[in-house]
Amino acid sequence: MTTTSPEGATEECTPLPAFAPPARREVKALAQTLSTLRDGDHASAYLRSKRYGTHRVVGPLSIHAAHAGLLLVGSPVSTATQPVGDLLDITRISDPGAALAALPTGVAVPAADLAHGDLVCGHFHLDAYGPFAVLGRAVALGANSLVLGGWFLASRGAPGVRLVRAERLAPETVPGLAALPTPGVADIVVSDR
Template sequence: MDTFIKGPSKRDVAGMKAAFSTVAAGDVVSVLYKTVRFGNFLISGRAHATVLDDLMVGGLNAAAAKKAAKGADGEEAFQRQPDKDVRAFPAEFEGSFEPEAVEAADLKHGDLVVASFSQEPYGDFVVTGVVTEAENDHSYLMVGPWILRTAEGNAPRLLQVQRVSTAGTHVAPVPTRRGLVEVAELAS
């Protein structure tokens, strides 16, 4: 699982464009993302179409609206451009792992977890990735862009969390602790 979360060494943009073109709202998909702030994480859930026809999964943009393009045979085809943070699609893990159910309060920065969430309009979805702590608040835990726990307790959208492996025992990249995001326009 940890090697899978590392993702491919190179993005296959052409392959992802073709694969995303076949996805309709409501289809169950798995998308591997890579960001500096949250590291690599996999989101699996139902595709959600925005009013502009962009595709989302678990509240994150996966691909842009369909646009006409020339197919390999010269015929008009429709493709979706993958979001810049999408590392692989479809992201299909072919293996097995045995995560253990844990309390979110027992997690630490760098643990590899599988967490299930429920949030309308995205429905139920699963995020697999490395836990990140806030730089100045070790109780503020996230996996990908989703909150697991704060000082007040578990996030209301969190259904369950399971640990795949503890920090230091896997090869998945571990991002630095999350610092404050500063916006220059708001600093004055």
């Protein structure tokens, strides 16, 4: 695929795979990639946390003033000097619209119909970031709330306030995603983002 940068230069870019986190975390390569990223760039990153499991986030980067690191739609990906421990991989995206459109599609379902462990592609919108997406397993927070990579799919039984749409994915449609272990039910409710 060929894309055009804001400066008018064209570049060839390979479409990103739907879900392919690296087998190993390469800290030096992450640090090198992070050194090329700036506030306002768009990226796709694989993050791994004990609470949310391994998930992919696609969206814009911003500077976090408190530690001078980068955030990817609210998730820290670096400090001033190094990648955060949850970051497995990050790739700059030159065409954010195409990257979001290329994500796997599934059956659009109401957030209330999702359950803990479902494979989900969640599309969200926040004025500060614009549109972004998270791909991974839904994690229950108590009885009536579900999150995907820290973003609410449902809160107290109602759709998450930032959720645009949620798509339940069939395991066979996204190689690599079905093999993800399902995180345990989180017992701490976080604030609705």
